[in-house]
Amino acid sequence: MKKIFKRSFIYILASLFLLCNFLFYIPTYASEFDLSQVETDENDIFEDEARLIAAANDEHNETISYYVHQQSYGDTAPVGSGEVAGNCGTNKRLEAFYISRTTANSDFDGSIRYCAHSQSVGWTDWVTDGKLAGTSGRSKRMEALKIELTGELAENFDIYYKTYMSNCGWLEWAKNGEISGTVGYGATIEGVQILLVLKGSVYAPKVGRYSSITSDNMNDVMYSGHVQTFGDLKEVKNGALLGTTGKSKRMEAIKIRLSHGSKQMYGTINYKVHCQTYGWKDVVKENTIAGTKGESKRLEAISIYLTGDIGKYCDVYYRTHCQTFGWLGWSKNGQNSGSAGYGKRIEAIQIKILPKGSGAPGSTVNNYRNKYNTNNTEGYYLLEPYLDKIISECTNSAMTENQKLRACYDYVIKNYTYKTLTDYCPSNFEFHEYYAYLTVTTGSGNCYGMNFLFGHLAKKLGYDVNFYKGYVGTRRDTHGWVEIEGLIYDPELEQANGVDLFARKNGIMPYIYYYN
Template sequence: MKQTKRRILAWLMTVVLVLSVVTVLTPAKEAEAAAATAVSTHGKLAVKGTQLVDKNGQPFQIHGVSTHGLQWFGQYNNKAAYQTLRDDWGANAIRLAMYVDEGGYYSDRNGMKKKVTDGVQYATELGMYAIIDWHLLNVNPKNYTSEAKSFFKEMAQKYKNYDNVIYEICNEPSNCPWSDIKSYATEVIQTIRAYDKDAIIIVGTPTWSQLGNQGHTYEPADDPIRGYSNLMYAFHFYASESSHNQWLTAKIGTAIDKGLPVFVSEFGLSEASGNGNVDLNKAAEWMKRCDDRNVSYCVWSLCNKNESSALIRSSCGKTSGWNIDDLTKAGQFIRNHYRSRMENTAENNPEVKNLAPNITVSYKTHVQTFGWENEVSNGKMAGTVGSAKRLEGITIRVSGDSNLGIRYKTHVQSYGWQDWKENGVMSGTTGEAKRLEAICIELTGANKDKYDVYYRVHAQTYGWLDWSKNGEMAGTEGLAKRLEAINIVIVPKGANPGVATSKTFVSAYPGSINYKTHVQTFGWENNWRADGTMSGTSGKAKRLEAIQIRLGRNINGGVRYKTHVQTFGWQNWVSNGTTSGTSGLGKRLEAIQIELTGQAAQQYDIYYRVHVQSYGWLDWAKNGQMSGTSGLAKRLEGIQIVLVPKGAAAPGKTARACINR
């Protein structure tokens, strides 16, 4: 009897558990609860004036990714793929491109509807918006009115209670006037509204959804569909298409100014064919046009097709979890740009604690292509992220304390470190296409010791580095990487701003003393050696032909050196990374002298030894002594260099540092 009661109790508990799971998986609650999602935060979208807005009436922007034709690339229509786009890329919408022809809906109605409903389910579970795209191409949509009404009737009945479903009722109509598109759209809208009263509906526009016939025409804006709310009008562009950069560039702004809500339901970085060139500069300009107007967009396309608009490399077989090397040139750009537009802008505009009261630090940057941006202050991002644009100049000023000033210097491509600038004077260049690579900032004035200035930069390849402080270098050196953005704050002296400060700078030079050599046959070594590591070769009978030496960034002072070159004899002294020796002349180095200058010479001794043909490693030379041979016609093959504190023990024997004939 007790066993029977236990079985009944266990059965009842199972039923309760199942019912509780079923209760959780309703359309309103399907989004995974791991974190707030776009749909859980913003809910059902609407159109207010020309703007897409969220459930709170606040402007909202979709950053979506379009599938390719589901009949061809359905393997990417999976939950893991969409979660990668959501979590790694920052995408908040999936456009499900259901072709009507070309092996799509007309060929397999049930199969294609299953792919669409699967895609909506995955997006819903992930808290993403789902755009159901009736993907007509190069046709008059009126020819498909009956089928479209039947399809969207079924979709609207199914998704009428979903907050995340958007209907795109004709992808790229062409070869027909706006009046035909409008007539078709009105019938399909009526069908949807009979069931789904307020979902967003995107209407295709003439000439492959270019907001009007070719040229500066705006038929949908001049004659919109009336009597229905929450309608938007499709605009498509391809960033590298020459004709799109001639007369389409004004279309978005002009149409919005005429009162038309615009939605870029498809765009690509390639030419309009989906293939050809990818122009990242043009792509960045197009992104800025959309972002400046808060226009939503979906990029074409999520597939590994061997064409330049595809986001996944053709050699990549993964259908989710892509790393950066799995992405095409277009895919890498889109991932970077979408990540920069993530709604959690704390990545770009972090919260900094203990800002100095009544003190404002204001700054603005000159950005490649875009010119001077608007001034921002107190930790807000200046510059761009995800647009592959270099910072070229910067101005910084402080206010709130007449006894406080600020100065700054930048490391500029080709020119190196510039002189200090102060209080709103530009550092860097304009009109020369030179990137900023690093920056130092420090406070000035009678009250400078009352405050600390913190700053961090977004560097090409490395992203956001940690925060530098009070004149420390921020950025990179020796890597030819552009600065793309910057944050700056001021806090009371000694206050904890609550930010990371460990990785503030990335250097190609790994140690206190850095050096690399030009080796016979092999040329310049790819990487700098440091702090006693051998540069060159041993046992390969290869001569050293040239050398560069420089101090690490934390050592104040300099280093100078000269080499004895076959035939030419002793060369002049050079310093701080300049080449000594020759390349392309087949001349061996035979000896070298190295010494420190400035403050470094007071703090350190520099030791060095060479590997010489026939003799092997010689002993250590020091502070300008000759290392190598004289009059023996013997090549240097390798070198080691170290710094030791002034007066400390040598790293090894010193008796036989050179050999003279």
């Protein structure tokens, strides 16, 4: 076997200097570097990881190249060991990836082999040597991947990799054939990072507890309750129905908990309920009764959220079956579910935990009926007929909810032009109502007018919409936009610059949104 390296004395000194430099920045090394030990902000962590990747690559002469096929982008440019392939934070799915060894005259036999877990396909066959893993021309999202080495390459190196998941961000590092991504939950990969590391290197990334989310490490959510006439109901889990439907029986109390297996995620589930007579009660921690027993008081609404690591990587979804209203849409992560001001009982509930990026189990429209949160200004009643007219023109009953939302978004872009407006609002309007009204009645508007008009169309479709004023990027002139479920919608800026700003995650250059 040839020697792995031919280092000159100068190269050795340079390497020692580099190591000392890392020791200055990072107090302790183990066999694997743990970034969680660095007390610094997120940008510093990324810089530290970049330095470690560079050092790991400098230790050997082996090179790799990889690229991905991504929705809207097609094949991306090839990148090398430790670089990111894919456009992260764009909500665009990866569909396939390719890896090749690019070392000229390598000292090691062996190969890199890899496979993908794809939507409705499952695990694909293992491939090597730059072949496609995933699917082509089928619009199928890639949900997970595995990579490993063979032959002498496996004897001398480890291969590390991690994936960027929609609405979640980077999972932790996996290595040598372990799963990265999610399996069985329909979440989408948007980017991948792969690193070839010499065995025993002090620069190896730490393999994380959360390199993948599968049934092996996903917590179960279990819940029991107390129901009129029936008393205490047995515990159910993972989306099963608790309570009754069609029997007009009120739920009076609920208790929720997570399973905490040795491989499952750290964290807890907390919740609060709105009770007849008492209103909103205090938040309780998991496995605690929320509500009443023996008082014949109905539950009217509930809010549930996750904490800790499970809250970082997962969403909790829940929906309630309410008197008169029936099944409401799915709420998540602390949103209210049920009703307020109507005196209507909750009769049943379902609760699920899913990895971020998986999407809701069903419709999220009309997830909470609030009698006290109606649009009852005089100005809104002037605006409302225009909203109804637009929705009837650009949507139809065959469309999905998201298609209707997109149709309204595109309608604003195509039918209204930009016009500078004075910052003013009459007393009979809310600010966002007034600018939407000006735009729809004159055919033009500024960022407030066009974006807030779309926001009111979305509200009319049943979405929970937030209206914001702030600024974008380095520009300090005021800008308005709307958000739905934490995603930004900005038809005015899309019209101006041609960049897709429908359901965009904040923090993606060049359009970073800052709130006033």
